[in-house]
Amino acid sequence: MKLTYVLFNAFGIGGTVRTVINQANRMVERGHDVEIISLLRYHDETPFPLDDRVRIIPMVDSREDEPVDWDGFDGAEDTSWHGSFPAGVSAQPEQRRRLNALIRYLPTVENRIVVTTKPSIDLFVERYTDPSLVRIVQEHTNFDYHNAEWRKAYHGMLTQMDALVTLTESDRVAYSAEFPELRVERIPNALHTLDAPHSDLSRPQVVSAGRLDGNKGFDMLIEAFEKVVETHPDWTLRIHGDGPDEAKLRRMILDRHLYNHVFLMGSTQRLDDELAKGSVFAMSSKSEGFGMVLLEAMNCAVPVVSFACPVGPRELVTDGVDGLLVPERDVPALAEGIVRLIEDEDLRRDFSEAALKKAAEYGPEPIADAWEALFESVSAAK
CATH class of the missing domain: 3.40.50.2000 (Glycogen Phosphorylase B;)
Structure with a gap:
């Protein structure tokens, strides 16, 4: 053809x-x-x-x-x-x-x-x-x-x-x-391959990725992570991607004194490798057509927490089985979901195994x- x-x-x-x-x-x-x-x-x-x-x-x-x-x-x-x-x-x-x-x-x-x-x-x-x-x-x-x-x-x-x-x-x-x-x-x-690197879930690192624009809600993720570091100051957040909101997000990080905790990493051609460095993946999108990066994180055995967008995450993630879904645009709930995965290593490992099974379907x-x-x-x- x-x-x-x-x-x-x-x-x-x-x-x-x-x-x-x-x-x-x-x-x-x-x-x-x-x-x-x-x-x-x-x-x-x-x-x-x-x-x-x-x-x-x-x-x-x-x-x-x-x-x-x-x-x-x-x-x-x-x-x-x-x-x-x-x-x-x-x-x-x-x-x-x-x-x-x-x-x-x-x-x-x-x-x-x-x-x-x-x-x-x-x-x-x-x-x-x-x-x-x-x-x-x-x-x-x-x-x-x-x-x-x-x-x-x-x-x-x-x-x-x-x-x-x-x-x-x-x-x-x-x-x-x-x-x-x-x-x-x-x-x-x-997925471009099922042969992706897998996280060993050992690093105190939350990862996310996407275009730095309003729809991806990274401002809400940064706000949520401010709450996370109150109880887990040794954890960091790395956001991979670029876009029109980069300067705004950098100002937000500085204003909230999160410059030792939140890092805008820019774009990468080795996203799988970067995702596999994380022990938790967080998605803060206001809406998604599918949520490819969420699936890619699951393919790297990274447990996920996401806003429950009507389309995309709700079909990709089975709440409580292979990840956590929290109410849309609910920043405190997103922070609580991240903290729950940080504090419960057994749950992280259960989600990691289940995420790989879900990714294999794609x-x-x-x-x-x-x-x-x-x-x-x-x-x-x-």
Whole structure:
């Protein structure tokens, strides 16, 4: 099969990028022809290992001082599409350039299965690719994420696509009810390997990871950890990732005199190794489409405590069996959950063993089997 994944930025660190690269690697290993369209490129290498057989096609290559479109286009800007999409899509000049390049590229795609990965990209793929292609939406956010304007645009787009894939069962049920004529399947994200390093649970260290933005709730995690160190001053918190809230979080750490306890570690290409250094993993997200990093921590045998987001953590974690779920945005409860795992080594070890069993359900091979079955089924029905 010939597969084309369309990403906003294959060179940025994030859960969607990591999981799509994992999928692409697994599919090319199975003998499929795989390419990734990326709206932009500003690094030589992707942040996660990518098989050399997977082609990367950037719409705008910004590695040099002067960005270059994939086709060397140097004509007048096409503005004809601006009024046809939700407000904000055409607001920024750099974004318009990338999307105009995508508009020129998509009609050239022939005889391929196209998998989209972001709502704005979904809309352009539906509009500008040949309808005879197999077109599948891979939804990385939860059903309630989109506002009214986007839901209206999204509704019209989805009715023209061949299938929608959700990451969780709750989203599969919600989308199936909203779009009864659309094929909706649940295929969760796969771990890139089950052969990850395992924590020995010996270090007095709590770990977390994710983009440093408001949705990930790291401000709440830092607030919770302030309570943790009142009784366990020998423990530290390491947060891996970067993002727009970094300066704000650093100020918060300084203001609360936590500079000997909380560390912003920046991004890493060796996340498994860093997760395995922790004895507890904490997730403070306000919402999650899936919660890949939570699953990756479990794959490293790290016991987890997380806010009980409606989508993602509630499906990945069985409370009291392989981790702890605490009420959403409840900072004292998050602190209490962390302290409970710190103080109960037997519970940490029980959760660690159970977490490995849960992670094994998300190994790369069964997830790749599910994707292949979907591709073959949808292609046959086209």
